Amino acid sequence: MDPVVFILNGPNLNLLGLREPAVYGSSTLADVEALARATGDRLGLVVECRQSNHEGDLVDWIQEARTRAQGIVLNAGALTHTSVAIHDAIRGVGVPTIEVHISNVHARESFRHHSYISPVAAGVIVGLGLDGYDLALQALARRIKRPDPSEPITA
Numbered sequence: 042m043d044p045v046v047f048i049l050n051g052p053n054l055n056l057l058g059l060r061e062p063a064v065y066g067s068s069t070l071a072d073v074e075a076l077a078r079a080t081g082d083r084l085g086l087v088v089e090c091r092q093s094n095h096e097g098d099l100v101d102w103i104q105e106a107r108t109r110a111q112g113i114v115l116n117a118g119a120l121t122h123t124s125v126a127i128h129d130a131i132r133g134v135g136v137p138t139i140e141v142h143i144s145n146v147h148a149r150e151s152f153r154h155h156s157y158i159s160p161v162a163a164g165v166i167v168g169l170g171l172d173g174y175d176l177a178l179q180a181l182a183r184r185i186k187r188p189d190p191s192e193p194i195t196a
């Protein structure tokens with residue numbers, strides 16, 4: 042069985058394609074998830090995609106990852122900037138988590154510059170649009186196959 046990776050999207054990301062297309066583009070969440078599953082197939086990962094507008098759902102899914110997944114790609118939306126609960130969940134389960142933001146949060150309002158997730162993330166990808174999800178999956182696939190990220194890549 043291939044390793045399982047969760048792709049978790051938080052509040053308002055169900056509105057992708059409709060919401061502020063100048064910032065987030067015109068692709069829908071279904072497009073993002075289809076792309077992620079195709080990337081997963083190529084990389085030998087089973088990709089499970091979920092979205093919720095509720096903080097507790099994200100906490101529950103991160104906890105579920107402890108026994109079911111070997112990596113998490115997380116775009117927590119606005120909860121990135123507020124949620125100690127999500128920070129604690131990621132820290133508590135110890136499953137490598139890559140934080141993704143479609144937009145370049147650092148080029149936007151100052152309240153988007155701080156993330157509660159970054160200090161507990163294995164890595165952070167911002168501002169690369171939907172490619173961020175793809176790049177995060179690539180990074181996780183490498184990490185799952187080469188668990189010590191400090192080792193040089195020889196292949």
Ligand SMILES: O=C1C[C@@](O)(C(=O)O)C[C@@H](O)[C@@H]1O
Pocket residue numbers: 052053054116117118119120121141142143144145146153
């Ligand atoms: O909902 C979102 C989306 C976002 O996470 C992004 O993907 O760029 C950036 C957040 O600041 C915002 O609240």
